[in-house]
Amino acid sequence: MKLFKKSPWAFIVLIGVVSLFSDMTHEGARGITGPFLATLGASGAIVGFVAGFGELVGYGLRLISGIISDRTKKYWTITFIGYFINLLAVPALALAGSWQLAAVLMILERAGRAIRNPARDVMLSHATSSIGHGKGFGVHEALDQIGAVSGPLIVSAVYLFSGSYNESFAVLLIPALLALSILGVARIKYPKTEQMDTNGNGETQVFPKRFFWIYLAGVSLMAAGFADYPLIAYHFKQTNQVSDLMIPVMYAIAMGVDALAALLLGHWFDKHGMKVIIGSTLVSLLFAPLVFMGNFTTALLGMVCWGIGMAAQESVVRAVLSSILPADKKATGFGMFNAIFGLFWFLGSFLMGWLYDVSVPGLIVFSVVIQLASIPLFYSLLLKKVLQG
Numbered sequence: 518m519k520l521f522k523k524s525p526w527a528f529i530v531l532i533g534v535v536s537l538f539s540d541m542t543h544e545g546a547r548g549i550t551g552p553f554l555a556t557l558g559a560s561g562a563i564v565g566f567v568a569g570f571g572e573l574v575g576y577g578l579r580l581i582s583g584i585i586s587d588r589t590k591k592y593w594t595i596t597f598i599g600y601f602i603n604l605l606a607v608p609a610l611a612l613a614g615s616w617q618l619a620a621v622l623m624i625l626e627r628a629g630r631a632i633r634n635p636a637r638d639v640m641l642s643h644a645t646s647s648i649g650h651g652k653g654f655g656v657h658e659a660l661d662q663i664g665a666v667s668g669p670l671i672v673s674a675v676y677l678f679s680g681s682y683n684e685s686f687a688v689l690l691i692p693a694l695l696a697l698s699i700l701g702v703a704r705i706k707y708p709k710t711e712q713m714d715t716n717g718n719g720e721t722q723v724f725p726k727r728f729f730w731i732y733l734a735g736v737s738l739m740a741a742g743f744a745d746y747p748l749i750a751y752h753f754k755q756t757n758q759v760s761d762l763m764i765p766v767m768y769a770i771a772m773g774v775d776a777l778a779a780l781l782l783g784h785w786f787d788k789h790g791m792k793v794i795i796g797s798t799l800v801s802l803l804f805a806p807l808v809f810m811g812n813f814t815t816a817l818l819g820m821v822c823w824g825i826g827m828a829a830q831e832s833v834v835r836a837v838l839s840s841i842l843p844a845d846k847k848a849t850g851f852g853m854f855n856a857i858f859g860l861f862w863f864l865g866s867f868l869m870g871w872l873y874d875v876s877v878p879g880l881i882v883f884s885v886v887i888q889l890a891s892i893p894l895f896y897s898l899l900l901k902k903v904l905q906g
Contacts, residue, residue, distance in 0.1 A: 525644035525713045529653055531703040532641060533660030538696035539604060540661050542689045543626055544772060545668025546607045548765035550623055551750035553682045557616035561751055565870015567620045568745040569863040575627030576859020583635035583852020587845065592636040593704050599633020600700055602626075604693035611687035634855070635848040640707075642839040642847055643714040650836040655783020658832040662776030664692070669765035669772070677762060714844060728841065728898065729850075733857055735894035736834055739798060740858050741865030742805075742887035743826055744880075746771075748870055749808055758816055767820050774824030779832040786833045793833055795895045798888060801826025805884035809877050 554564050586595050606626040613619040645653025668689070675685040707713075746768055753759035759767055778797075786793045800822055807819030835851075842850035865887065872880035 525647055528644045528707050529641065529657055533657045535696050535700045535703060536657065536661035537664035538692040539600065540664035541668035541692040542604050542607050542696065544665040545672045545689050546610060546686055547746055548669040548750065548768035549672055549682055549685060551747035552754045552761065552764060554616050554619060555751060555754055557619060559616040561874045562870050564751045565748050565873065566867050567623060568747040569866025571624045571627040572745060572866060573859050573863030574624050575631045576855040576862065578628055578631035579635050580852040580856035582632045583848040586636040586639065586848035592640050595636040596633045597700065599629050600697060603629025603633060604696055608687055608690035608693060611683045635851040638835060638851050639847045640710040643710040645839060646714050649787040650839040651783040651786035654836045655779045655832045658779035658828065659776045662772045662779065665772035666769045666776065669769035673762060673765040731894050731898060732837065733854055735891040737858055737861035738887055738891035740862040742884040744869050744884060745866050748873065752809060759813060771820040771824035774821050775828040778825045778828035782828055783832045783836060786836050791895055791898050794829060795892060797825055797829035798891055802885050802888040805881045809881055
């Protein structure tokens with residue numbers, strides 16, 4: 518038991534299991550929110566706006582949450598508040614009778630995620646400092662995505678037997694309560710996560726300030742060209758490219774790819790640094806033409822590429838930040854980074870939603886070109902010989 522209390526790996530696994538049930542909840546719902554909004558009368562532009570605005574809130578609020586976390590050091594309290602809002606908004610969708618109410622709940626879910634993430638990521642960075650940020654965040658993301666795979670499958674099974682989106686949302690109350698319970702166990706076992714931080718004195722590798730801004734610009738371009746799944750699911754339903762039953766399954770497949778890719782990308786990042794982000798971006802930008810202009814088979818390949826892109830955003834992107842941010846400003850740094858990242862995600866999602874109603878080929882060109890534009894920025898960091906692995 519003493520080993521369990523002190524092991525960084527044990528903490529990462531505990532928080533990973535929390536994320537597993539958390540993702541089972543909100544990612545299970547996310548696979549059907551697009552078609553659910555469509556059944557309530559929403560247009561493609563509305564779906565794109567709600568998804569994008571949800572991401573804007575979900576990332577923008579992280580700046581405030583990060584600043585508060587650093588100033589108060591109440592990492593656990595803020596994490597609990599965020600998880601509570603994030604998780605309970607999902608089963609509440611079962612009660613939504615209009616797309617407006619559903620949109621509010623979807624945005625609340627993202628807001629809770631925003632509140633919790635900077636504080637939680639700081640605690641994870643404490644644990645990963647001694648074992649490698651890439652590997653630590655990669656393992657956390659892999660556990661996270663087990664829930665993201667199983668959630669949509671559960672929702673798909675419920676929908677198969679009930680034919681009701683509302684009942685599919687309601688069953689997600691079970692993993693939501695499990696996540697909150699395990700989070701309580703983690704809090705009891707690890708009340709002071711900073712004791713695991715090998716850089717607890719605030720000393721980090723020295724990087725030029727411009728590194729952060731160049732890196733942020735590159736990742737923001739990635740976000741702007743990366744379609745959120747509700748729009749993809751909306752496309753599947755409108756075109757019958759993928760059946761209603763298979764829509765959440767496609768999301769589950771992408772999340773399975775995400776889990777495996779996160780382990781590999783995290784391991785490679787600790788060895789090769791920024792090269793991993795360049796490679797994963799070149800793969801992920803292929804999702805748009807495969808998903809929006811093909812058949813079922815190309816859509817499946819497109820979701821594989823999409824899953825690799827998600828893995829990079831959730832593991833390697835956070836590992837880079839953990840490597841360069843000073844210990845006493847990590848939550849603020851995570852928050853600032855994600856606020857700008859979320860703004861570009863919102864603008865890109867809204868524009869792609871509008872383009873979907875006007876010109877699907879235009880959407881594809883925008884997605885590919887804007888993601889491709891991030892490569893020169895990442896490559897410039899390689900030339901400056903920062904984070905070479």
